[in-house]
Amino acid sequence: MDMKIDDSAVKRIKELRSAQDKDALMLRIRVEGGGCSGFQYKLELTEDKNEKDLIFGDSVLTDDISMGFLDGATISFEQGLIGSEFKINNPNATAGCGCGTSFSIM
Numbered sequence: 622m623d624m625k626i627d628d629s630a631v632k633r634i635k636e637l638r639s640a641q642d643k644d645a646l647m648l649r650i651r652v653e654g655g656g657c658s659g660f661q662y663k664l665e666l667t668e669d670k671n672e673k674d675l676i677f678g679d680s681v682l683t684d685d686i687s688m689g690f691l692d693g694a695t696i697s698f699e700q701g702l703i704g705s706e707f708k709i710n711n712p713n714a715t716a717g718c719g720c721g722t723s724f725s726i727m
Contacts, residue, residue, distance in 0.1 A: 622688050626678035627697035630707060634680040643668055647680055648707060650696070652687040659725040660690060664707055690726065 630648070638646045647670070651663040667682075674682045681696055694711040714724035 622675075622692040624677050624681070624683070624688070624691050624693070625695040626681050627695055629698040630696045631678055631680050633698040633707070637666060647676070647682050648696070650681060650683045650687065650691065650709070652690040661724075662709055 634646065634648055638644055645668040646666055647668070649663075649665050649667045652660050653663055655661050670676070670682060671684070673685055675685060675688055676682045677696075683691060690713060691709070691711065692713065694709055694713070697708050697710070699706060699708050711724065713726050716725045
């Protein structure tokens with residue numbers, strides 16, 4: 622199983638590490654049940670690593686259960702006029718809700 626971390630996401634995490642003076646800061650991505658379409662992403666910045674965490678690009682971590690839903694996904698960071706956010710391009714998602722925060726898998 623693999624997850625690609627785009628250079629834009631790595632760059633943003635490095636900026637956050639520097640701004641917060643936390644060299645071990647990483648982006649944690651979890652997949653939980655819920656939302657309009659069945660599953661939703663939970664993203665948080667953390668310095669805490671669990672024993673079973675899977676680490677990608679020294680910047681992003683997830684757990685083994687979430688990884689089953691994230692296999693093949695690409696994580697990027699996008700800035701726009703309305704705001705900025707980490708984005709997950711997940712080839713496993715077959716449908717999503719209108720607000721873009723939840724997805725379903727067949």
